[in-house]
Amino acid sequence: MNKSGVRARQDKDATTVRHRGPSWPARTALAAAGVLLALGSFTALEAQDADRPAASEPADDGAPAPAVAAPTDPKPSEYRNWHTLTPGEFQGYNQRATLLQRGRAVYHKYCVGCHGPTGKGDGPAARRLLTKPRDFTSGIYKFRSTDSSSLPLEADLHRTITRGVARVGMPAFPRMPEHDKVAVIEYIKAFYPDWEQEKGERVIVPVPKAPNDLHETERVRRGRVVFLAMGCGLCHGRDGAGTGATRTEYIDDWGFRQKAFDFTRGRLKGGDDPEDIYRTFRAGLRSIMPRYDAATLLSATQENEIPSHLMIEGESKIIAKTLEQFPRDSDAVSALSEAERAALADRHAWDLVSYLISLRRTWTPPKWLHQKTRRGVAPKSPAPRSEPGAGS
Numbered sequence: 001m002n003k004s005g006v007r008a009r010q011d012k013d014a015t016t017v018r019h020r021g022p023s024w025p026a027r028t029a030l031a032a033a034g035v036l037l038a039l040g041s042f043t044a045l046e047a048q049d050a051d052r053p054a055a056s057e058p059a060d061d062g063a064p065a066p067a068v069a070a071p072t073d074p075k076p077s078e079y080r081n082w083h084t085l086t087p088g089e090f091q092g093y094n095q096r097a098t099l100l101q102r103g104r105a106v107y108h109k110y111c112v113g114c115h116g117p118t119g120k121g122d123g124p125a126a127r128r129l130l131t132k133p134r135d136f137t138s139g140i141y142k143f144r145s146t147d148s149s150s151l152p153l154e155a156d157l158h159r160t161i162t163r164g165v166a167r168v169g170m171p172a173f174p175r176m177p178e179h180d181k182v183a184v185i186e187y188i189k190a191f192y193p194d195w196e197q198e199k200g201e202r203v204i205v206p207v208p209k210a211p212n213d214l215h216e217t218e219r220v221r222r223g224r225v226v227f228l229a230m231g232c233g234l235c236h237g238r239d240g241a242g243t244g245a246t247r248t249e250y251i252d253d254w255g256f257r258q259k260a261f262d263f264t265r266g267r268l269k270g271g272d273d274p275e276d277i278y279r280t281f282r283a284g285l286r287s288i289m290p291r292y293d294a295a296t297l298l299s300a301t302q303e304n305e306i307p308s309h310l311m312i313e314g315e316s317k318i319i320a321k322t323l324e325q326f327p328r329d330s331d332a333v334s335a336l337s338e339a340e341r342a343a344l345a346d347r348h349a350w351d352l353v354s355y356l357i358s359l360r361r362t363w364t365p366p367k368w369l370h371q372k373t374r375r376g377v378a379p380k381s382p383a384p385r386s387e388p389g390a391g392s
Helices: 003-019 024-050 095-110 154-163 178-189 195-201 217-229 274-283 316-325 330-334 338-358 365-369
Strands: 249-251 257-259
Touching (some): 095 178, 217 316, 217 338
Antiparallel strands (some): 249 257
């Protein structure tokens, strides 16, 4: 390599060294200077804060210093006087407050039209509904898995929102996202001011799994006896459709007129599954139908006098034979052990469920109405079902 080439390479190396920045000793010195500068600033701030009265200490005039206002921005980039926030102190960091805000948005989107902005059931659409919307501020609910004096469970509200209530203006929201359901449930609970105080006093009514023999004739007949012995026919009639009923109208806790349910047609408001029927009469419908607890179910004995106008013609012999499977009287029930009484009450409960299911129509009008017609002639309707209990 000639001299010009050597000089050019030396100039290039020198340029490279110049672009590398300060050497290691120089960088170390700069870092140390920065640390000292920061420590000096921190010491100055401490001295400045020491001259200020603390928020909890009285000021010079003896009055307490005003508390520092929370920032309006949930995540402020700059805040002069930082302090630790306890859970619930600041809404921006409170998970429940965020959930309630979301629930309010869901409520005003789907619910406010009927239940009103304050949850009193006085929305603009309420005046057009025969069955008035629920007043959430009263804390009274019909469809629960708790006893009549208790608030419902959150699962009860979730079930009602998902399924709706048949034959009234409450629609179903099966496709509503789960986080929206949870949020709107929390918002609905907030309408009742004593929810948090009373939720610990709820008494849950257990609902076991339904047995597999609900459609057996003998169980249906026992259910018929329970139905008549407990006075269900006085309201629902001898056939479950109101025939022969003596109590036909009621005034509920909200001041509205109500009629006894017709078990023979339409969907059941509390649900059509056997467990839903069991839960409805075991928990009761507050202000309309009483709760049928174990003591009430055990009152079905051979000494019960069943009104003749509630029995179908020729049914007395069937009932007399079925009554042989029941205890003789209340003394015979008292002689049973606690476990035996519980098992007997549970048998009577599922017998009643079996009978109520037997009252349901075996055909559904939508399928019949949607059948194809030939030459414009509508299909014949199915033959009406005979009155329950008259045959096997």
